[in-house]
Amino acid sequence: MTLEFLLTSLIVVATPGTGVLYTMAAGLSRGARASVIAAVGCTLGILPHMIAASTGLAALLHTSAVAFQTLKYLGVAYLLYLAWTMLRDKGTLTVDRDTAPRSAARVVVSAILINILNPKLTIFFFAFLPQFVSTTEPRALLRMIELSAVFMLLTLVVFVVYGYFAAAIRNHVISRPRILTWMRRTFAAAFVALGARLAFTNN
Template sequence: MIDTSVLAAFVPAALALNVAPGPDSIYTLKRSISDGQTAGVMAAAGTSTGCLVHTTAAVLGLSALLKASALAFTVVKFAGAAYLVYLGVTTLRNREEFEIAPDEENQSHTESFRRAFTINVLNPKVAVFFLAFLPQFVDSGGSFGLQIFTLGVLFGCLGFCYQATLAVFSSRARRVITERKAVRDLLRYASASVLVGFGVKLLLEKRVAH
C-alpha cells in the first residue's frame, strides 16, 4: 500500500508533468480539432493505455533488481536523477512553438485510439522517463512491483483526465496554450522546475536497509 504522504507528493508532480505540452497532448488536440471531442477523448485513452505498457516494463525491469541489489538501486538512482535533470534543462531551453493546425485527414475513433497508443508506446523518451520517475516514490521496504504499477496506473489516469479535458475544450485550450506566449513560458518553466527538482530529490534519496 502506498503511503498518503507519497501520494501527496506524487499527484502534484504527475499533474505538472502531464500538463507540459508534448507529442501525446498535441495529437489529442489535433484529433479533437479535426474530428470532434470524442475523437480527442479516444486519443487520450490511447495515450493512457500506452502508459500501462511502460509501467509494466518498468515493473518487470526494476522491481527485482531494486529490491535485491543496493548497487542496482544506486545505479538507477543516479541514472534517473541525471536524466530528469537533463529533461528539465532541455525543457527550459526549448522555445519551440507547437503547431496544432487541424489535419485534413479524417480518422475514425478507433484509429485515433490506435495512433495515440502507438505514439506513446514507441516513444523511447516515455519509457526512460517512467524508469527514472516512478522509482523515486517507491518505499524500498514494501513491494516494488505493486508500488510502481500503482503509481504508473495513477499517472496514466491523471494524464487521461487532463487530455480528455483538452479534447472537450479543444478550441479554448488551443488558444490558451499555443497563442499566448506568457502561458507557454509559464508551462515550460513549471515543467522544467518539477523535473530538475525531482531529479535532485532522487539523487539525495537513500536506500532503506532491510
C-alpha cells in the first residue's frame, strides 16, 4: 500500500457527496448515534461495488451502456426522492432532543441504497484500484480486496467525523426553526444538484 493510494482515497472520500450529505443530515436530525449508523450504512453500500470490481462485473457495467444507464437513472430517481422527502416530510430533518433508536434500520437501508445506486462508484473501483495492483501480482484479487477494505475504512472514519461535526452543531439549531428550514432546503437542493450531475454523466 502506497502513500499515493492513501492520499488519493482520502481526497475522494472527503469530497462531499451524497453519502456525506446523508450522514450529516442524520447527525443534525438525531445526533451522533444516528450519524454513526448512517456512516456505517454508507460504508456497507460500498461492498456491492467492491465485489463487482473484484469479480469483473464492473467491466460489464463500463462497456454496457444499457446497464450503466439503468443503474444511473435509478440513482437519480432515488436522489430526487430523497430531496422530495427532505422538503415534504419535516421529520426527515427535524432536530429533536429525543434520538429514537427505532429509526436505525431505516437510516442504514437508506444509506446503503445511496451508495448502491451510484454507478460512478463502481466505475471508480474499476478505474482506480487496478492502478495500484501490479499486473505481476500473484494474488491480485486478494490485493484488490485489501485496498478496497482500506478505502471502506477511510470512508467510515471520514463520514463519522462529518457526522459528529453535524451532531455538535445540532443544539445550536434546535431553537432556531428558520435555520432548520434553511438547512432542510439546502440539503434538498444539494440532492437535486447531485442527481442532475449524475444524470448528465457518461459511461
